[in-house]
Amino acid sequence: MPLYGGLPKRSDLSQVLQPDVFLWATGIEDTFITEPSKRTGRSLDEYELTGHYLRWREDIDLIASLGVSCARYGIPWFKVQPEPDKWDWTWPDQTLDHMMKSGVEPIVDLVHYGVPSWLAGGLLDAEFPERMAEYGARVAERYKGRIRWYTPLNEPRINAWYAGMLGWWPPYKRGWRGFARVLVSLSRAVCLTHRALKEVDEEIVCVHVDPADIYFTKDPSLKPEVFMRQQAVFLALDLITGRVDREHELWAWLLELGLAPEELERFLAIGVEPDVIGINCYPLFGQKEVLRSGSRIMTRNRYADGSLLSDLVTRYSDRYKRPLMVTETASLGKKRKEWMDQSVEAVRKLRADGIPVIGYTWWPLFSIVSWAYQQGNKEISDYMVDLGLWDLDANLNRIETPLANAYRELASGGTRWVGDIVFDHQEVRPHALR
Numbered sequence: 087m088p089l090y091g092g093l094p095k096r097s098d099l100s101q102v103l104q105p106d107v108f109l110w111a112t113g114i115e116d117t118f119i120t121e122p123s124k125r126t127g128r129s130l131d132e133y134e135l136t137g138h139y140l141r142w143r144e145d146i147d148l149i150a151s152l153g154v155s156c157a158r159y160g161i162p163w164f165k166v167q168p169e170p171d172k173w174d175w176t177w178p179d180q181t182l183d184h185m186m187k188s189g190v191e192p193i194v195d196l197v198h199y200g201v202p203s204w205l206a207g208g209l210l211d212a213e214f215p216e217r218m219a220e221y222g223a224r225v226a227e228r229y230k231g232r233i234r235w236y237t238p239l240n241e242p243r244i245n246a247w248y249a250g251m252l253g254w255w256p257p258y259k260r261g262w263r264g265f266a267r268v269l270v271s272l273s274r275a276v277c278l279t280h281r282a283l284k285e286v287d288e289e290i291v292c293v294h295v296d297p298a299d300i301y302f303t304k305d306p307s308l309k310p311e312v313f314m315r316q317q318a319v320f321l322a323l324d325l326i327t328g329r330v331d332r333e334h335e336l337w338a339w340l341l342e343l344g345l346a347p348e349e350l351e352r353f354l355a356i357g358v359e360p361d362v363i364g365i366n367c368y369p370l371f372g373q374k375e376v377l378r379s380g381s382r383i384m385t386r387n388r389y390a391d392g393s394l395l396s397d398l399v400t401r402y403s404d405r406y407k408r409p410l411m412v413t414e415t416a417s418l419g420k421k422r423k424e425w426m427d428q429s430v431e432a433v434r435k436l437r438a439d440g441i442p443v444i445g446y447t448w449w450p451l452f453s454i455v456s457w458a459y460q461q462g463n464k465e466i467s468d469y470m471v472d473l474g475l476w477d478l479d480a481n482l483n484r485i486e487t488p489l490a491n492a493y494r495e496l497a498s499g500g501t502r503w504v505g506d507i508v509f510d511h512q513e514v515r516p517h518a519l520r
Contacts, residue, residue: 095289105506109445118200137482150188160195208256219278226286242322294360311385327355364413392428414449
């Protein structure tokens, strides 16, 4: 079956719902918080910290060695557009060209985390949504006809959490009001960028990537808090798809946080429908218990098994009726192989139950540097997190783990390990298949 470069254009998107088609992928962590921490002076550029800027060719060759058909790959916006009216295509031209020549189709992350420093207000800068849309259009024009799968912005809710709730990243807001304000700005930017991409090339496939969590509690008095937090998991995507109206579960909550009705109702006019929804699911972080600590309400991560992925994917399928892709998943250290087995088995069962899971991404390719590095003062080696198929040693050499061969076996098997999809096309909104 002919696919455009391994990934179908939008008018052929129904090809990914054929029984014997499945997309195996990987990716390289691409967080770019380049503004130094006011407390430590450290920035958080994962390409710099893991040596990818120097080893990009080697790293892309490692991706190709897995036999995957595609990879999520981020462009450092701050390098491509170092000033508002200056563009430099050196980095993406060389890396994306090498990736495609290596037989791997990129799913381009336009923004993973972080914006250029000339956007002085960060994610709340008045120009941010329009500037992000402009940047997306310029990238799409640059690679028109060669690259057709894009993620406008990775994980809006986590962006809002670190920039609006915790105050770690620009614009350094704290609390639920900051979270809500930043999330609305991010969601508007996604809508405008989605539209800008489609104006350049209507055959572009937009993959919205959401961080997926399950909240629970053993304390009956905290059930309203669990409900609010669970609905907040879907809030960015609900905004982006124009689902937040006066009947929405979080409408009153958002007004209490200072948002005006007209700010929210704007999304009813500008909302868009992603072609594919990506779900990021980690057993370390994806299951959260809500509990009390004195007068405070807090959460604790509880390590999960493969049923977490099944539950999350089912919820997203029921709510949005879209083709779904696991766009990030991994576990830590010695638990990696067990999680790979459990999560792939969960995908197999989901497909057998008729849920349109079209792909799976082990993310990251190699170890990452914890985001706590930017806030801390220890050596970088103390913040290295081994989630990948390759580990990094003290000199940032890529050390292959047995997991790499396990993943090669999965990728080479096509649908052997996840089964042919048993799917009723009536369960997906029709325009997603056009």
